Amino acid sequence: MPELLLATSNPGKVSEYRFLLDGLGYHITTLAQQGVREVVTESGSSYEENARLKATTYAGLSRLTTLADDSGLEVDALGGQPGVQSARFAGESATDEERVGLLLARLNDVPWEERTARFICVIAIAASKGHIEICYGECRGIIAFETEGRHGFGYDPVFYLPDLGKTMAELPPETKNKISHRARACCEARQLLQQLHT
Numbered sequence: 601m602p603e604l605l606l607a608t609s610n611p612g613k614v615s616e617y618r619f620l621l622d623g624l625g626y627h628i629t630t631l632a633q634q635g636v637r638e639v640v641t642e643s644g645s646s647y648e649e650n651a652r653l654k655a656t657t658y659a660g661l662s663r664l665t666t667l668a669d670d671s672g673l674e675v676d677a678l679g680g681q682p683g684v685q686s687a688r689f690a691g692e693s694a695t696d697e698e699r700v701g702l703l704l705a706r707l708n709d710v711p712w713e714e715r716t717a718r719f720i721c722v723i724a725i726a727a728s729k730g731h732i733e734i735c736y737g738e739c740r741g742i743i744a745f746e747t748e749g750r751h752g753f754g755y756d757p758v759f760y761l762p763d764l765g766k767t768m769a770e771l772p773p774e775t776k777n778k779i780s781h782r783a784r785a786c787c788e789a790r791q792l793l794q795q796l797h798t
């Protein structure tokens with residue numbers, strides 16, 4: 601069975617990709633399992649640049665077909681922030697709670713109808729021969745006034761989905777993994793990965 605390296609240090613992403621890439625015929629391995637400790641500085645100014653950087657660096661180190669994602673939350677009332685800075689919004693070593701707290705504070709005076717936002721996910725797949733593919737997904741929602749729910753990670757507790765009447769963190773993983781930005785980007789990624797090993 602061919603191996604696929606999930607090049608992320610975010611455990612929430614690892615468990616989602618294990619679910620989203622299930623049944624594709626790849627043995628999925630992680631940076632921790634491969635003993636890869638190098639940290640890639642996300643110096644790009646776009647999701648795609650950062651995703652490419654992570655995928656090519658870790659593919660070079662591991663010599664495995666490698667999938668990396670750069671993702672983020674774009675809030676209209678904040679001019680698209682935190683965007684590519686989503687992980688570092690409240691400082692390099694901040695927790696998810698601190699990032700969410702800062703976001704809610706910045707949106708303190710913003711009324712419901714102006715709290716529109718979207719999650720973006722850009723996946724880069726680097727094959728061993730230096731070939732690279734990019735997949736894109738997005739999911740629209742509204743930033744709630746308070747946190748709700750315990751599933752997921754990151755900004756999920758404040759990302760409200762009007763159609764479902766719930767935040768992303770109130771959804772069980774199998775539901776998030778049908779509708780999320782990552783799930784949407786994965787539809788294309790699954791086809792590309794299938795082609796790579798047939």
Ligand code: ITT
Nearest residue numbers: 608609610669670671672673686687753754755756
């Ligand atoms: P890797 O770079 O190691 O993959 P990371 O967490 O630093 O891990 P990113 O640089 O792509 O990943 O940062 C994306 C941030 O955007 C992430 O830390 C979350 O705060 C947020 N985010 C991305 N996808 C999310 C999701 O599905 N639910 C909630 N928040 C998400």
